[in-house]
Amino acid sequence: MTTLHKQAFRGLFQLIIMLATAIFLPAWTLNYWQAWVLLVVFGISVLIITLYLMKNDTALLERRMSMGAASEKEKAQKIIQSLAGIAFIALFVVSSIDHRLGWSFVPMGVTVIGDIFVAIGLLIVFFVFRENSFASGIIEVGPTQTVISTGPYARVRHPMYTGAFIMLAGVPPALGSWWGLVAVVPLILAIIWRLFDEEKFLMQNLPGYVAYQNTVRYRLVPFIW
Numbered sequence: 001m002t003t004l005h006k007q008a009f010r011g012l013f014q015l016i017i018m019l020a021t022a023i024f025l026p027a028w029t030l031n032y033w034q035a036w037v038l039l040v041v042f043g044i045s046v047l048i049i050t051l052y053l054m055k056n057d058t059a060l061l062e063r064r065m066s067m068g069a070a071s072e073k074e075k076a077q078k079i080i081q082s083l084a085g086i087a088f089i090a091l092f093v094v095s096s097i098d099h100r101l102g103w104s105f106v107p108m109g110v111t112v113i114g115d116i117f118v119a120i121g122l123l124i125v126f127f128v129f130r131e132n133s134f135a136s137g138i139i140e141v142g143p144t145q146t147v148i149s150t151g152p153y154a155r156v157r158h159p160m161y162t163g164a165f166i167m168l169a170g171v172p173p174a175l176g177s178w179w180g181l182v183a184v185v186p187l188i189l190a191i192i193w194r195l196f197d198e199e200k201f202l203m204q205n206l207p208g209y210v211a212y213q214n215t216v217r218y219r220l221v222p223f224i225w
Contacts, residue, residue: 004058007065008050016043022089023175026096034099034111034176041115041174045122049129060129063136074201077139080194087187095172095180104178117170124163127152135160139198147208149216156218158195165191165220195219 016039023035053061098104106114128135131151134142152159168187172180199219202209219225 004062004065005054008054008061011065012043012046012050015046018089019092022092023096026093027100029100032096032099034174035096037111037115038118038171038174041118042122045119045126049122049126052126053129057129057133060133060135063134065137074139074197076197077194080190080197084187084190084194087183087190091168091171091180091183091187092175094183095175095177098172098177098179099175104176106173106176106178110173111176114170114172114174118167118174121163121165121167121170124152124166125160128160128163139194139201141202141205145206147206147212149212154216155222156220157199157213157216158219161191161195162220 019042020035020039023039024030024032027035050061053064128151131153132148134145134148136142152162156162165188168184169181172178172184199213203213
């Protein structure tokens, strides 16, 4: 096992521990079956993506290891990533508090649908990684990077964000919460802010991106936006 592989497994373990803490501590109980199911669905999905990158695209795996506000080069992106990170944790915390205080009643079937949304969202992210080896965790343009217009990129310009939105929308109902959906709103706004800033950067630094924008008109949702 290489050092990169060890770092990837350690990062995944730390992520799961962080999410478990953000869920179980506010809930103040381990008797929370919705949380356990969500962690399994999320953990297995991310593990599959990680194993795929280990075998097929170690360069992308290494790029994905550098992400977050500290890794960003642009000041605006540092701010956006900081806000997004806070909102991401708040999504789990609010949903868990909702569960603890009993604010919401979410049927089991809806909880299952939430877990399916999480899996589908991460599946879309997998397809993005398979298609685009330059899907870095930060906004940058590699020396040999070219515009990708195949696979999910033939439908929308930012399919990874599309997958992220689907996944995030699934988290609160998967945790048995309706109020958690309120916490999704600032996270979505932060990602859209990042999207506009990223497009501006790519138009200036990635040859052919403007032509790609004219060909693929939709950013996130086909035929809508």
